[in-house]
Amino acid sequence: MSADPAHIRIAEALLFAAxxxxxxxxxxxxxxxxxxxxxxxxxxxxQYDGHGVGLIKVAGRWAFVTAPDLAPIxxxxxxxxxxxxxxxIETLAIIAYHQPVTRAEIxxxxxxxxxxxxxxTLLETGWVRLRGRRKVPGRPVTxxxxxxxxIHFGLESLQDLPGIDELKAAGLLDSGLSxxxxxGPMPGESVADAESEVGLDEAEGEADEPSMEEASMDEGxxxxxxxxxxxxEAGPNDRDxxxxxxxx
Numbered sequence: 001m002s003a004d005p006a007h008i009r010i011a012e013a014l015l016f017a018a019x020x021x022x023x024x025x026x027x028x029x030x031x032x033x034x035x036x037x038x039x040x041x042x043x044x045x046x047q048y049d050g051h052g053v054g055l056i057k058v059a060g061r062w063a064f065v066t067a068p069d070l071a072p073i074x075x076x077x078x079x080x081x082x083x084x085x086x087x088x089i090e091t092l093a094i095i096a097y098h099q100p101v102t103r104a105e106i107x108x109x110x111x112x113x114x115x116x117x118x119x120x121t122l123l124e125t126g127w128v129r130l131r132g133r134r135k136v137p138g139r140p141v142t143x144x145x146x147x148x149x150x151i152h153f154g155l156e157s158l159q160d161l162p163g164i165d166e167l168k169a170a171g172l173l174d175s176g177l178s179x180x181x182x183x184g185p186m187p188g189e190s191v192a193d194a195e196s197e198v199g200l201d202e203a204e205g206e207a208d209e210p211s212m213e214e215a216s217m218d219e220g221x222x223x224x225x226x227x228x229x230x231x232x233e234a235g236p237n238d239r240d241x242x243x244x245x246x247x248x
Contacts, residue, residue: 003039007031008047011040021061021151059150059157084125088118092127092145096161099144100131106143119143127152 014030015022024037031037041055041062048054053064066074084092087110094109095101107113122128127149133139145158155161 003036003043007035007040008043011037012044012047015044015055015062015064018063021058021063023061027062056154057156058154059147061147061151063151065154084121085118087114088121091118092122092149095122095128095143096145096149096158099158100134100142101144102134102140102142104140 010031011027014027024041027040028035028037031040044055048064052067052070054067055062056065090110091106091114094106098105098109103114103119119128123130125148127146128143129146131142131144134142149155150157
């Protein structure tokens with residue numbers, strides 16, 4: 001079923017004017033009720049096929065981007081961002097391939113300690129975020145990549161991350177970096193990952209609440225203390241009278 005050309009024009013204008021990629025739900029809210037959003041997007045993709053710009057899906061959202069083959073021509077006009085250090089690139093790669101991952105786990109893969117500034121830099125770029133805390137003693141913070149990371153590198157999901165051969169060809173797989181950085185587990189969250197991690201808000205809530213054992217001990221102390229005081233206040237005669245049978 002082909003989409004209404006009028007609906008395609010509306011979607012085209014929305015995507016062109018948007019400051020960031022739009023998801024299908026957002027487009028559906030702006031388009032006339034009952035519009036087949038997927039058909040509209042398919043029509044736009046076909047309409048821009050072979051043009052200087054095209055419509056692609058990144059991180060579950062849609063955006064117009066320039067054609068990849070025109071990159072050499074446009075590169076001279078591209079703003080050059082701050083270059084990441086080798087340590088930051090390696091750390092970013094480990095987080096992307098192993099999330100959720102703690103700082104200690106990153107250091108284990110790299111084989112060297114990482115400075116706080118490296119993680120701070122990645123957090124400032126918006127490519128890395130604090131995910132939660134690991135369910136282990138000490139509750140270390142876990143890190144993961146953001147949607148901005150996927151959008152910047154043109155990835156629809158973590159499953160689209162390059163493999164070892166592609167990284168070697170691009171010169172990004174340093175001989176000094178352990179191969180474990182780019183091998184299993186594959187990108188994406190498994191059940192085990194989800195069960196081994198709690199959200200930051202949940203972790204803070206658990207830290208504020210006393211355990212059941214602590215609560216029971218706290219509640220039992222006043223009663224035990226009161227009982228001890230009563231016993232200490234009772235004299236010898238009181239204890240003798242309490243042991244005499246009134247019926248005797």
